[in-house]
Amino acid sequence: MKQNTFFQLSAVAIACAALMACSSSSGGFPSTEASNNNATQLQPQTNDQTKPQTEDTSKLQQQLDAARARLQKAQADLAKAEKSVAGYKTSLQKNSSALDAAKQQLANAQNAVNNAVADVNQHKAEVSRLTAQVNELSNLQKLGSSAEVQQKLDQAKQDLAKANASLKEKQTQLTSSQKQADSLSKNVAELENKQRSLSAQVKSKETELNQLKGKVSEADQALSKEKAQLASLKEEAPAVAEATREENYMGDDYKWRSIKVKREGVHRGDFTQGSVAQNKYQSSTLKYEVLVPNVAAGTGVTKETHAFQDVDFTQYPVDTKRIQTIEQFHQTCGSKEQCYPLVNRKMGDMRFVNQAYSTFFAVNLSDYSDGNLYSNQFHTKYGYIYKELPQDNAVWNLPSGQEQVTYRGKTMGRFESILLDGNVYDGQGDLTLTADFAKNTVAGKVTNRQGYRDNRDITLIETPIAKVNNKIGFEGNWQYGEHDRNRNRDGYYEGIFVGPNAEEVLGEIVPISNHAHRGGSVFGGTSQQQ
Numbered sequence: 001m002k003q004n005t006f007f008q009l010s011a012v013a014i015a016c017a018a019l020m021a022c023s024s025s026s027g028g029f030p031s032t033e034a035s036n037n038n039a040t041q042l043q044p045q046t047n048d049q050t051k052p053q054t055e056d057t058s059k060l061q062q063q064l065d066a067a068r069a070r071l072q073k074a075q076a077d078l079a080k081a082e083k084s085v086a087g088y089k090t091s092l093q094k095n096s097s098a099l100d101a102a103k104q105q106l107a108n109a110q111n112a113v114n115n116a117v118a119d120v121n122q123h124k125a126e127v128s129r130l131t132a133q134v135n136e137l138s139n140l141q142k143l144g145s146s147a148e149v150q151q152k153l154d155q156a157k158q159d160l161a162k163a164n165a166s167l168k169e170k171q172t173q174l175t176s177s178q179k180q181a182d183s184l185s186k187n188v189a190e191l192e193n194k195q196r197s198l199s200a201q202v203k204s205k206e207t208e209l210n211q212l213k214g215k216v217s218e219a220d221q222a223l224s225k226e227k228a229q230l231a232s233l234k235e236e237a238p239a240v241a242e243a244t245r246e247e248n249y250m251g252d253d254y255k256w257r258s259i260k261v262k263r264e265g266v267h268r269g270d271f272t273q274g275s276v277a278q279n280k281y282q283s284s285t286l287k288y289e290v291l292v293p294n295v296a297a298g299t300g301v302t303k304e305t306h307a308f309q310d311v312d313f314t315q316y317p318v319d320t321k322r323i324q325t326i327e328q329f330h331q332t333c334g335s336k337e338q339c340y341p342l343v344n345r346k347m348g349d350m351r352f353v354n355q356a357y358s359t360f361f362a363v364n365l366s367d368y369s370d371g372n373l374y375s376n377q378f379h380t381k382y383g384y385i386y387k388e389l390p391q392d393n394a395v396w397n398l399p400s401g402q403e404q405v406t407y408r409g410k411t412m413g414r415f416e417s418i419l420l421d422g423n424v425y426d427g428q429g430d431l432t433l434t435a436d437f438a439k440n441t442v443a444g445k446v447t448n449r450q451g452y453r454d455n456r457d458i459t460l461i462e463t464p465i466a467k468v469n470n471k472i473g474f475e476g477n478w479q480y481g482e483h484d485r486n487r488n489r490d491g492y493y494e495g496i497f498v499g500p501n502a503e504e505v506l507g508e509i510v511p512i513s514n515h516a517h518r519g520g521s522v523f524g525g526t527s528q529q530q
Contacts, residue, residue, distance in 0.1 A: 057233055064226040071219035078212040085205045089298060092198040099191040106188050109181040116174035123167040130160040206298075256387050257314050257359055261286055261307040271383075281506070282383040288347050289369035291333040293340075301333045303369045311350065318354045320409055320526050323428060326350045332368050351412050351428070353524055357499040358506055360384035360524040362412035364426050382413060382522035384506045386498040389471060395502045396437055396472075403438035405527050407431070407505045413521025415452050415511070427451030431525045433460065433505055435497075440465045442474045442495075446509065446523075456480045458509070460493055471496045478509060495523070503528050 137153035140146075256279065259271040270285055286308035294302040308328055316324050327349045333339035345368060352361035363381040390396075398405075408431065415425040428451055433444035443462035449455045461483050463476025473496035477489035495507020503526060510520040 057230070060226065060230045060233060064223070064230055067219065067223040067226045071216070071223050074212065074216040074219040078209070078216050081205065081209045081212050085202065085209050088198060088202045088205055092195070092202055095191060095194050095198055099188065099195055102184060102188045102191055106181065106184040109177065109184050112177045113174065113181050116170065116177045119170045120167065120174050123163065123170050127160065127163045127167055130156060130163050134160055202298075255314075257354070257385065258310070258312045259385065260310045263307045279387065279389075280383065280385045281508075286363055286365070286381055288328075288330075288365040289367040290330050290345075290347065291336055291339070291368055291370075292331070293333065293342075301336055301339045306330060308348070308350065308363060308365070311352075313352065313354055313359045316352075316354055318356055320353060320355050320524075320529075323351050323353055323410055323412060326352070328365070336370060351426075353410050353412075355409070355504050355524055355526050356528065357388065357504050358384060358386035358524060360412075360506055360522045362414065362426070362522055364414065382508070382520065384522060384524065386504075386506060388498065388500060390497055390502040391500050395497075398437050403436060405435045405437065405502075407433045407435070407444075407525030407527050408529060409505075409523060409525030411446050411449075411509060411521045411523040413509070413519060415454075415519035425452045425519075427455070427521070429521075431523050433495075433525050435465065435502075435505075437465075442476070454480065458490070459483045460509075461489075468494055468496060472502075473497060473507070493523075 134153065134156045137149060137156055140149050141153055259280075261271045271280070271282060287305055288308075289303055289305050291301045292304050294300045296302075309326075311326060328347045329344050330347045331342045332345045334341055334343050346366075347368070348363060348365035350361050350363045352359055361383060365381065411427075411429045411431050413427060415427060427449060429446040429449035431444065431446055433442055435442045441462050441464055442460070444460040445457060446460070447457045449457060458478050458480055459482060461477050461479065463474050465472065465474050467473070468475055473494065475492065475494040477492050479487060479490050489512070491509065491511035493507060493509045495505050498504050498506055505525045506523070508520055508522050513519075
């Protein structure tokens with residue numbers, strides 16, 4: 001392998017070379033006295049240049065803190081207003097339910113009044129009939145006494161007395177029903193007045209809430225502006241910016257070992273990496289869909305798209321033999337018909353392995369967008385981040401007898417059987433990859449595969465070491481079982497070397513995709529076994 005092909009000079013090396021060049025003179029170093037004199041002469045000028053920038057930075061930092069405080073207050077006011085609106089809406093809902101019940105009771109009472117009126121009228125008619133009968137029999141009795149007429153008259157008088165008593169009872173029932181209906185009518189009127197009042201209060205509070213949302217947006221924009229000004233000022237200080245970059249890149253805190261996931265816009269679900277944003281690979285966006293309360297409408301459910309959480313992998317140990325897991329939860333509606341009570345639903349997880357100079361991961365996400373929780377099958381989600389690429393030619397020119405380097409690690413991924421059984425398989429396996437730097441080739445195997453639809457071992461067929469996307473790596477094919485030249489490939493694999501001395505490898509293993517299945521795995525391995 002040609003030396004100039006692989007040699008990459010780091011920013012640190014360039015800075016050191018420049019410093020040495022500036023310090024040398026006529027093939028030697030300046031005397032201590034001359035150096036001190038130069039430092040004495042340059043110091044006042046450096047201080048004069050730095051002081052205004054420091055003061056500006058301090059002032060902008062104060063403005064940034066003030067803007068952050070205003071945003072926090074606006075957010076607190078907004079949260080308070082949202083709670084108030086929710087309270088009024090709850091009261092409105094309770095009053096609406098009470099009003100519906102009262103109207104139903106009033107309707108029943110009015111039916112009872114109508115029935116009582118009909119009964120009274122019926123009994124009045126009966127009393128009138130019996131009164132006429134008594135009068136008729138009395139007149140007959142006056143014309144001539146008859147035992148038969150007298151008997152009929154006595155019976156008619158008894159019937160009339162009973163009818164009058166029954167009429168009085170029905171009139172009492174009518175009066176009682178009318179009083180109950182009047183009371184319920186008054187209650188309905190009061191509840192309707194309360195309903196109108198609560199509706200007006202909810203509308204007023206929602207107007208106030210929208211105004212507060214505007215204030216939060218303004219405060220957020222002001223904070224972003226202050227941040228941009230402060231960042232711009234810092235960018236104008238190359239020495240500070242370079243020192244910060246070197247601290248993030250090479251510092252003991254390993255600030256590169258983290259990802260921040262974008263939450264807005266067309267790139268929602270894409271991630272950026274710590275302080276070396278170019279040292280990453282991502283197969284697909286890390287996002288999912290959920291059903292949440294429809295705040296804008298004030299009722300019902302709505303579908304939203306959210307991104308996976310930011311992850312700081314420094315919170316977890318470096319362990320090349322262990323797959324660690326981070327779970328993702330989200331507050332979702334209980335169902336698409338009834339949002340409340342909310343459910344803290346698991347939406348997926350991230351499996352990952354921390355190596356000394358890299359982290360690789362595979363993400364399993366689910367969607368809850370139609371009332372059912374189902375695996376997100378549309379994208380294979382995995383990726384990796386790393387600290388640095390190999391920096392020295394000696395990496396590729398190993399002493400005789402030491403040219404073969406074996407990397408051992410893990411694979412993690414997902415296989416989607418679209419037509420065969422419709423299942424999604426989240427699998428893993430053990431990687432063994434051998435690089436022969438004398439022949440400039442790599443070859444390997446993945447064993448102990450589990451969780452896939454097909455768990456057979458796979459062979460990573462020998463392939464040359466070459467440039468892959470401007471990085472030293474490899475691209476080749478793989479087959480299930482042992483390598484057979486008479487069979488077609490089952491997929492391809494590709495990877496790169498990372499670490500200052502190519503201590504690690506990262507890459508992906510992808511099966512041949514078709515209408516029946518698709519998927520892929522991420523892998524990582526290290527030559528420095530624990």
